[in-house]
Amino acid sequence: MAYPIRSALFALDAETAHRAAIAALRAWGRIGAPFGIDSETDPSQRVRLAGLDFPNPVGLAAGLDKDAEAIPGMFGLGFGAVEVGTLTPLPQPGNPKPRLFRLAEDAAIVNRMGFNNHGIDAALARIVGLKRRPGILGINVGANKESTDRVADYALGVAKAAVHADYITINVSSPNTPGLRDLQSRPALDELLAACDAARSAAGTRRPLFLKVAPDLDRAGMEGAIRAAIDNRVDALIVSNTTLSRPASLRSPHAREAGGLSGAPLAVLARAKLAEARAASGGALPLISAGGIDSADEARARLEAGASLVQVYSALIYRGPGLVRAIVEGIARA
Template sequence: MLYPLVQSALFRIEPERAHRLTIRALALWGGVGAPLAPALPAHPVTLAGLTFPNPIGLAAGVDKDAEAVDGFLALGFGFVEVGTLTPRPQAGNPRPRLFRLVEDQAVINRMGFNNAGLDAALLRLSVARRQGIVGINVGANKDSDDRIADYAYGVAAAAAHGDYVTINISSPNTPGLRDLQEQPMLGDLLTRCDAARHLADGTRRPLFLKIAPDCPRDLIDRIVRAAIDHHVDALIVSNTTITRPDTLQSGAAGEAGGLSGAPLRDLARAKLAEARSATGGQLPLISVGGIDSAEEAQARLDAGATLVQLYSALLFHGPGLAARIARGLG
């Protein structure tokens, strides 16, 4: 009930600075044990041998550096995905690079994998309480001479600390990154990452692959075939889009970068349906994009998703959204 007042204050602050303030507040709250955290009914879901307390997750890109994992889990998320993390620290693209489209309940970002590096985040995760599932989303440095090697390194390092590892080859904000969704590079990437996720005890950390919503159906078919052939455990459908619906009203709609939030809903639904058809039920799906209510989350689950993830809707519906969705699931 208090969020509209908080939102009004946050919306007066430059978007990236407001985001940083939010992360710091949640890190502090989680660090002291998250007093007054909501109690939620159990909706356990099993995927890749992991039991998720509920199917509502925090998408990568929110807590890039794993600073507030305990705070986000205490909000009611069944799982949190941190990152995208690169082998070396990276400043990302020049600011401004994050834009609110208030009239559209949307966000455009061109962050460019800004993060403090894999090692710093893994150190934070090693001391977090982690009352839930934590995934680690990895990427390649922009100036890397061998991006596939970056991914293999990231998977190997993250496998020892995360409950699962996601390969992110779908961001539109690193030039050429989405080329890795095509063969033969995709096959080479998945071969290296499949080998890299093996742990010292001989087990394999679950490996997820995140794709773009701008993939045509034939490319989705090829990605799915490669993912199944290389033992990927789940497909995350999908990242932000470089398309712009004609319905956008905000003056920031023309900014370059990836669009997320409510205007992505129809495209995200369509790509989930295409991925479901392509997999034939052989590969679990995680749906992302435009999910802002229990009804929408349930619709994605009914359409074939095993889990869902939130991001931009938190900005417009408040930090209690995950708990409200979890309570509203059938």
């Protein structure tokens, strides 16, 4: 079902519409949040994970609010957690435009943004200025494209974010920074996670660390990533990021654009990878499911399959801002 402003947003190119949505949500956060869920009146929805109390199990995935510009507005939609970023140590423009494509026929998105952001310091300055956070705030960190020491970039991001975030996500699964996904393989992943673990301790706080992996990992790769996460005291695994694969069912003329695919066509793969991660971890590592979640039924299916929390992003573009509340309330009814 189309929401009232969808036709206006879809009249714009995808990236311009994205910026317009961020501006609207930034304003929304200033004036109030009638879509919001009052966690104090719905305690049945609370989830405890990694020592954190999430007001409900539905979170915003990283990528929508890259620069932490609209956090109050995002919480106002009803999310129990908002994850901002990906943030890098230095500002960077990202990949050349066009780099964001709607696959409207498929309720999907392809992006090759390339960690475009204004740098972690600018985002943290906005976060410091927040007067109220009604939910859990995650900060997703990454490495600069031109960095000569990506491990140091991640460690710096963790150290800076640790003071201000409720949790920090290590994003080594974006397909849009050359060579980044190589960090998902051992022993590179062990080195990276050990550095991030040391960085949070050096910051004087052991903020929970989450690791975000790609759905394109094979079974051995998933098992290796999980073992590295457990060995290096990672607190949860986010399964998963966008995919480089392209289901044969795609109809949009943008289906073959380079970049990561997200949205409804990712659901089957995301479900399979969640099951794979659950089996590989044996319940020893909490799981957060992302990819293709566009309804309360789909969210419940992921929770029943072993996820403690779910994350949503692309479905907001097609279902509108009321989707979050619909999912949260649908889970509650179940």
